[in-house]
Amino acid sequence: MLQFDVTEEAENHVRVRVRIKSASNAGFPGMSFEQVYAVFDIPFTDDASIENILHCYTFLYWLKMDPDVVAERIGRLEPVEMRLELKAGIQRSILINDAYSNDLSSLRIALQFASQHRRNRKMILILSDILQSGLQPQKLYREVAEIIAAFDVDQLIGIGTAIEHIRNHLPESTHFNVYSDTAAFFQQLPQYEWHDSLILLKGARVFQFERIARRLEQKAHKTVMEIDLGALTHNLQVYKRLLQKNTRMMVMVKAAGYGAGTAELARLLEFQKTDYLGVAYIDEGIELRLAGVKLPILVLNPEPSGYDALYRHELEPEVYNLSGLKSLMDFAGTEKKIRIHLKLDTGMHRLGFVEEDLPLVLSQLEVHQNLEVKSIFSHLSASDNPAHDAFTHQQAFIFQRMYSILVKGLGYHPLRHIANTGGIVRFPEYHFDMVRLGIGIYGVDSCGIQDQLQVVNTLKATISQIKVVDAGETVGYNRNGPLSEKARIATISIGYADGFLRLAGNGRYSVWVADKKAPTVGNICMDMSMIDVSDVPQASEGDEVIVFGKEIPVEDLARCLQTIPYEVFTNIAERVKRVYFQE
Amino acid sequence: MAYTIHEIGDILGGRWLQKASPDNPVEQLLLDSRHLSHSTNGLFFAIRGVHHDGHQFLQEAYLQGVRNFVVDRNTEYPELPEANLLLVDDSLLALQNLAAAHRQSFSYPVVGITGSNGKTIVKEWLYQLLEPDYDAYRSPKSFNSQVGVPLSVWGMQDHHHVAIIEAGISRRGEMARLAAVIQPNIGIFTNLGQAHSEGFSSAAEKSRKK
Structure with missing residues (x-):
């Protein structure tokens, strides 16, 4: 058994003494035998790092690695960069720096992450030799070329002496330049055009790609909001787990994704196979379309002046009053096909049709069969507050009644939804066909599941x-x-x-x-x-x-x-x- | 290690619903129709998850060139005319069994890392420490789940000297399944913090599992 003792704590390292302890088996109970095995320095001072290194040490001891070699290598350990980060690069580029490992599987992961965020950007991959793959260079770089082709990399900058092998396997559309080492590339770096591209840096540690990263990064912004996409995905799953299998989910990304920025979130949600997105204004919807988002998008406050853009970008308006319905019909005529969402006021008293409006709504829609009612929905005023549960039930009751009237008149069943973040947690009986997730996905809850959510x-x-x-x-x-x-x-x-x-x-x-x-x-x-x-x-x-x-x-x-x-x-x-x- | 789809059928058992080209080589294991890059020599496992059912994406995968499928829904698949289709009881279990069989073809040491915090850091540091004289394999990024671990293990090759595999557990019973896949020669338990305490009845139970 190894026993570790910290014998010295300095500002930037701690010294550890390792002793081997073994219980005496010679009939002297309680006696133990021990000897100092090694002393080494850990170049970190926080408890977690020290503990993690002691785990590593124990394993290397088990492997019988020379303690002097172990001590020397531990002294050179560097912090592990655990995350793929999108950074603003020079010339309005986006930079992803994954300059810590370089093997086929991590290359594939990094390219997946990159292509999720590239939109229409040109993709430039700066790639070092891949070391220790165990494959023959020909076979290795043929595989790398296949991966690169699968992700539509536009330009490849190779660094090292082996990567030249990739040349014959690359698709013709991929530009390829090669440099023997990082310093040689560094000299040529200013000649390159980085405008509006997505740059992925992927290099084995020895190639010191950090230098390239520092050069390509835009000068650090001093005040930033970091958005943890992993936490966002986690939170989405937490809420999805509360749904029946066939219940759909709309995620509200309005108000620039509650401050987090819209397009990046929307792309992630699309990737996670969310069913619908909700935005407040037509402009927000257009921004998403221009970013390449193809999910259906509900626009909550469509202005008539934007109908043309709304139609061209296949956005789906909320319709909440008769004059809005009329202006939309004037725009659509009997030809333009538009999917609409009818909003009902069941007690919130904000936007929405009231029950008396429904016969007129139905008679108008009868004439304009080109307007397809995709969903019928309402909004709960106080779904997170138990004091108002009776009111919430009443809202749901009114909603159901109005929904039945509309369905009877329409002759088909549009999606029915009323539950917002609070409703998802507290009123499973009102999930109906779809729910709308808002602030919960950003990690804020007021219905008792806060501890399951992660900070975004x-x-x-x-x-x-x-x-x-x-x-x-x-x-x-x-x-x-x-x-x-x-x-x-x-x-x-x-x-x-x-x-x-x-x-x-x-x-x-x-x-x-x-x-x-x-x-x-x-x-x-x-x-x-x-x-x-x-x-x-x-x-x-x-x-x-x-x-x-x-x-x-x-x-x-x-x-x-x-x-x-x-x-x-x-x-x-x-x-x-x-x-x-x-x- | 190279397998044909026929050999994989032998490893997994199950029943061939359709066998179009038994000599198809299989290199990649695929789970997600969005992530296909080596489609032609891939084997797609249709796994039923909480939110998605892999069977819904078979055609999407087929259109991208995938010709080998493991399914656990006993039905007709007219949309996959030229595919090899193996029917098993449970696709997730089949994936784990295949990885476990692959693991058994190597005799070099395999270290399993689990725990609440620090798994990935210990894995990366071990890799850095071994790298100068070991051809070490390590699980990619955060592939540590019930499906991630089999994919990690699948990446082990003859030329490696040691494999470092990370395993995450969040619910009862998961560790046993992952241990059967990894079959570690030695295990490292990183600190049992509070990070993943949901799903465990007590801290004592949690440390027993590890």
């Missing part, structure tokens, strides 16, 4: 400057609250114009720095805020600050801003860069 959105800023300010001084506009004692004040790159509202100022909210909360000081400014990092001595300029995310739930900020997470998300300004990633 993380809002991050950066520390621009740190200074020590004396007691009695004030920080920021209007000289609020003189400091009672000397404090270390950090200025961070987020302000009310980004969506970090003034209500969060003057200590009413704390952000996450290193591994602690640090309260705001003084008023929030337009583009910046100040926080007190006196208790976070390790905080330094350039460090990341988390405004909300896993560490601090968005609900905390919502409470502080006297609102709900919906409003916090949708308030995040467009100028805050969205970064999408997948573990």
Whole structure:
């Protein structure tokens, strides 16, 4: 048995002593035999990394690897980059850096991820030699070429001495250049055209593709909203599990995907075989179509002035009153085929037909058979609040009654749906043909399943400057609250114009720095805020600050801003860069 | 290791609903009609999941060139005229059995990594530590589920010296099935944190499973 003891903790490493312990078997109970086997340094100081390395160490001991070799290799371990990340690249390109491993299966995974996000972009693959595949170069690179062809890579930049073997197997449409090493390519890099392309970097570690990545990355945006696509998928599955097998799901991606950005989400949802998307405006729907999304899209507030675009992009309007129905009919005539969705008001008293309207609706639709009623739906006002359950049941009852009237008149059964995020969890009896998932997919729940959901959105800023300010001084506009004692004040790159509202100022909210909360000081400014990092001595300029995310739930900020997470998300300004990633 | 579809039929048992070309080589195992790249020498497993039933996507796969299928729905498949069609009791189990049989053809050490946190990091670090003098195989990215593990194991080849396979479990009974596929010579349990505690009645039960 190995016993590990940490004998020394330094700033950037810990020293570990390994002893072999074995119980004496010579009839001396309680006696044990031990000897120091090795001493080595771990180039990390956090508990998780130390524990993980001790697991590795134990395995290598079992393999009987020379302890000196093990110690030397552990000393050179680098952090594992676990996720594929989409970054903004130079010349409006998108960059995916997977420069940590390079084998056939990880190449395929990276290309899948890339093609999910390429839209109409040209795809450029920068690929190093593939080492240790165990295959003959001819066979290996023929396989690589097949993979590349399957994903329609437009341009291949090969780096290394073996990758030349791929040339004869590539489709003619793939441009191919090859460089003997990273440095040779680096010199030619400025000659390349990267405009609007998607660049995938895939290189074995020894080729040091990090250098290329740094060069191709757009200068870091200081304030970003990170969107975890893996968490989004997880949350989608959590809600799907609550449905009967044949119940469809519409996901609301309106308001720019509740602040997360629309097109990327929509493509993911399409990939996950969601049935329908919902947007608020025709423009939002067009954006999705231009991004290549083919799913049916419901538009909740279609303006008559946009009907032509709506028709051309095969968007499906909600129709909620007689004048809207009339203007749509005027546009459609008796020829243009349009799928429509009838919205019923069952108690929300926002948009929707009331029961008295229905005979007229039916007689109009009788004339215009080219308008197909794809669904009939309504909205629950308080599905997440048990205090109003009686009202919710009443809404559902009215909905069913109105639905029957319409079905009788139409002679067919459009999809029937009323359940929103709260309704999905709390009212399975009202799932009907389809449900509409909104904020839940973004990881926010108020119906008791919060612990099953994962955090999707993380809002991050950066520390621009740190200074020590004396007691009695004030920080920021209007000289609020003189400091009672000397404090270390950090200025961070987020302000009310980004969506970090003034209500969060003057200590009413704390952000996450290193591994602690640090309260705001003084008023929030337009583009910046100040926080007190006196208790976070390790905080330094350039460090990341988390405004909300896993560490601090968005609900905390919502409470502080006297609102709900919906409003916090949708308030995040467009100028805050969205970064999408997948573990 | 190269298999023909005929040999795979022998490994899996089951009944041929249709046998068009028994000598078709099989290199890739396919589960998802959206991800087909090596279609012609692929074998598609129609697995019934919670949300999707692989049988719905047979034709889509066929149109992309797939000619070998394992199904567990005993019916007619007129849309797949020139395919080899093997009917089994449970496609997921068949996938796992095939991977388990493939695993048995190698005698080099196989390490199984499981636990709540850090599996992938331990796997990647082990790979970095072994890489200079071992031709190590490791499961790709996060292929650690009931279907991911068989796919991982399927990637093991003769030339490797050691295989590092990650296994995730979230529900009772899953570990036993994955262990049968991986048949590890040695296991690593990374820390049993709280990350995946849903589905287990107690922490004690959880550590017993690992």
